Amino acid sequence: MADVKVKEKLISDFKNSCRSGGFKVTPQRTIIYEELISSEDHPNVELLYNRVKKRLPDISFDTVYRTLMTFNELNLASVVAGLSATKRYDFRTEKHYHFICVRCGAIHDILDVPFKFDTPVSIKEKYNPSNIRIIFEGICTKCRLK
Ligand SMILES: [Zn+2]
Ligand SMILES: [Zn+2]
Incomplete structure (x- = not known):
């Protein structure tokens, strides 16, 4: 919180x-x-x-x-x-990475690693994206310990 x-x-x-x-x-x-x-x-x-x-x-x-x-x-x-x-x-609108647990669906914020991603020029030119999201997937610690 x-x-x-x-x-x-x-x-x-x-x-x-x-x-x-x-x-x-x-x-x-x-x-x-x-x-x-x-x-x-x-x-x-x-x-x-x-x-x-x-x-x-x-x-x-x-x-x-x-x-x-x-x-x-x-x-x-x-x-x-x-x-x-x-x-x-x-509610966190500043750029940050997410981790999603593929087993329980938990979504964690990764706030201690600065968000860095350079959009390739070809993507910029073709799609002019308004937003970038980076999501890591895997099994969370809680699920791994079960
Ligand atoms: Zn989990
Ligand atoms: Zn978040």
């Missing part, structure tokens, strides 16, 4: 991003964001919905789903892996 100082900074950046992106800072959005930044496990919509529901019992799955898409658009979160409803979200 991000520490209190880091969280405060994230929340204040969140408010600024909402406002500059033309979105109101509603209590609902704030709570969804707070739950997201408290989630180190790169949750999918369903997991996050269950966490948010504890604080906002009346919230709908669809609201959480749509709010995460808004966060994505505002660069407040990104999709790490998965398709459609199984998308897994990440």
Whole structure:
């Protein structure tokens, strides 16, 4: 879990991003964001919905789903892996590597190794990619010890 100082900074950046992106800072959005930044496990919509529901019992799955898409658009979160409803979200928007355990599906942040990748010119020219993701796959320590 991000520490209190880091969280405060994230929340204040969140408010600024909402406002500059033309979105109101509603209590609902704030709570969804707070739950997201408290989630180190790169949750999918369903997991996050269950966490948010504890604080906002009346919230709908669809609201959480749509709010995460808004966060994505505002660069407040990104999709790490998965398709459609199984998308897994990440509140860390600075570039970092991920490790995904192919057995249990755990997604770990690799934050102690600087992110470095030079996109080959031919790829730049052909696709002009807007984002690069690097994901390592393997068996996590927990699964290996089982
Ligand atoms: Zn595992
Ligand atoms: Zn991450």
